[in-house]
Structures are given as structure tokens and as C-alpha cells.
Ligand SMILES: O=C(O)CCC(=O)C(=O)O
């Protein structure tokens with residue numbers, strides 16, 4: 001893999017952001033972004049524990065969801081306070097995925113502001129993600145294809161980003177938003193997955209308060225290096241082509257995949273993997289590999 005750095009700023013004007021990052025679909029790291037909020041000192045585990053400690057939360061771990069099942073059932077449930085105590089005191093791969101602030105902790109809405117960067121934020125869906133020091137989120141891109149700001153709190157996090165043109169080098173599985181699960185992007189096995197050598201992307205390290213602009217449709221692999229949590233602020237696609245592609249992803253691709261999975265079960269899953277591998281081999285062949 002060929003990993004570069006993203007541009008890093010501490011502040012940016014709307015014009016600069018629009019012209020050099022947003023319109024060009026180029027990721028950007030804004031250091032210390034959240035420190036501009038009046039309530040920045042409340043963005044920590046203690047605050048969440050105090051306000052939402054009694055809530056039961058669904059938890060996931062590092063294992064991929066069972067591809068032959070249609071629902072992504074959580075591995076367990078815990079009270080938020082027990083979950084936070086667990087990840088703070090011992091190594092854990094337990095994660096909270098897509099905790100919708102508007103529904104579950106609306107009080108948090110007054111503790112941040114949306115930046116004026118010319119992004120049309122979808123204010124119904126600010127979401128939180130949590131992870132222990134062993135947690136990672138498998139390579140995927142988001143079906144809604146929207147641009148988003150990913151703001152991180154507490155311990156460090158490492159993120160790998162790739163644009164859609166890299167899909168074949170990453171071993172994308174057809175009719176899905178993920179890649180072959182056996183591919184390890186942290187310790188690539190080039191013998192088994194040779195196309196990976198040509199995958200070109202970005203490596204980003206995030207610290208407390210940093211914000212990462214992730215352009216719509218970008219692949220992301222997120223690794224919690226220490227216990228932490230993040231908030232994603234999404235914008236819906238505003239270009240007709242991207243919007244149409246989003247409708248395809250949400251309404252057609254997912255159901256076609258579900259139906260084929262129902263009909264053919266593990267056969268379909270294996271067929272997709274083979275197909276993914278062959279597509280990547282063809283991409284590799286272009287490099288004479
Ligand atoms: O970092 C995480 O836990 C997942 C975040 C993510 O995939 C997203 O915001 O789209």
C-alpha cells in the first residue's frame with residue numbers, strides 16, 4: 001500500500017475549504033477543531049457516563065458480521081457506564097456503532113456547533129462511535145455516500161482512507177460496501193493479496209478534538225489505538241449523479257444482495273469473494289503483476 005499524509009490545518013476559511021478540499025474530494029485534518037466550542041471541556045468519557053450511564057447500549061466487536069445472516073446483530077449489551085468503565089480499565093475490542101445523538105442524548109446537541117464550511121449538514125443524524133483500545137472498524141464506505149466530518153475525542157485513533165478508484169486494489173466485494181474480510185490493511189499479506197501493493201491512500205492519526213473531513217464514498221478503516229469516541233456529522237449528497245448512486249446503494253444494491261443471500265446462502269457469499277478476488281487480479285494485471 002502506498003500511504004500519504006493529508007493536509008493539516010488548525011483553521012480554514014469556507015472559500016479555501018470549498019475550493020481546495022470539498023470540490024476536489026480531498027480529505028483534510030483540522031487539528032483541535034472542537035476547541036472552538038464553548039462546551040469543549042465536556043467532550044469526554046466522564047460527561048457521557050454521567051448523562052447516559054444508565055442506558056443499555058448494543059455492542060459490537062472486531063469480528064465481521066456473519067455474511068450469511070441478513071441482520072448485523074450486536075454481540076452483547078451493557079449499561080453505558082459499565083461499557084465506559086470496561087474500555088477505560090482493560091484492553092477491549094468492544095464498540096458502539098451509530099449512537100444517534102438526537103434520539104439518545106439530545107442534551108449533547110447544545111455542546112457543539114456546525115461549522116460554516118459550505119457543507120449542508122443532515123442535522124437529524126449526528127452520531128457517536130466508541131471503541132476500546134483493541135477495537136477497529138473494518139474497511140467500508142458509507143452507503144449514503146455523503147461527505148462527513150469525523151471529530152475525535154479522548155485517546156488516539158488511526159484512520160486509513162482510500163477513494164473509490166482504489167476499490168479493486170482493496171479487494172472490494174461486489175454488491176456491498178465492504179472488502180474481503182481476510183484482508184489485513186494494518187499488516188498486508190502481499191502474497192495472498194498482491195493488488196494491495198498498488199492501493200494508494202492516506203494515513204491519519206487523530207487526537208482529542210481533531211476533525212477529519214472525509215469526502216463522500218471514501219473507503220475508511222478506523223483503528224482505536226486507545227479508548228476513545230468520535231462524532232460523525234454527515235451531509236447528504238447534493239449532486240444529482242451522487243444522489244442517484246446513493247438511491248441505488250440504499251434501495252437496489254442492498255436488496256439484491258439480501259435476496260441472493262436468502263436464495264443461495266453461503267454459495268452466494270463465496271461466489272462474491274471469488275468475484276472480488278478476480279476483479280483485483282485483473283486490476284493487478286495492469287501493473288504487470
Ligand atoms: O470510527 C468508527 O467507530 C466508525 C465511524 C464510521 O465508520 C463512520 O462515521 O462512518
Ligand SMILES: [Fe+2]
Pocket residue numbers: 140141142220
Ligand atoms: Fe463509516
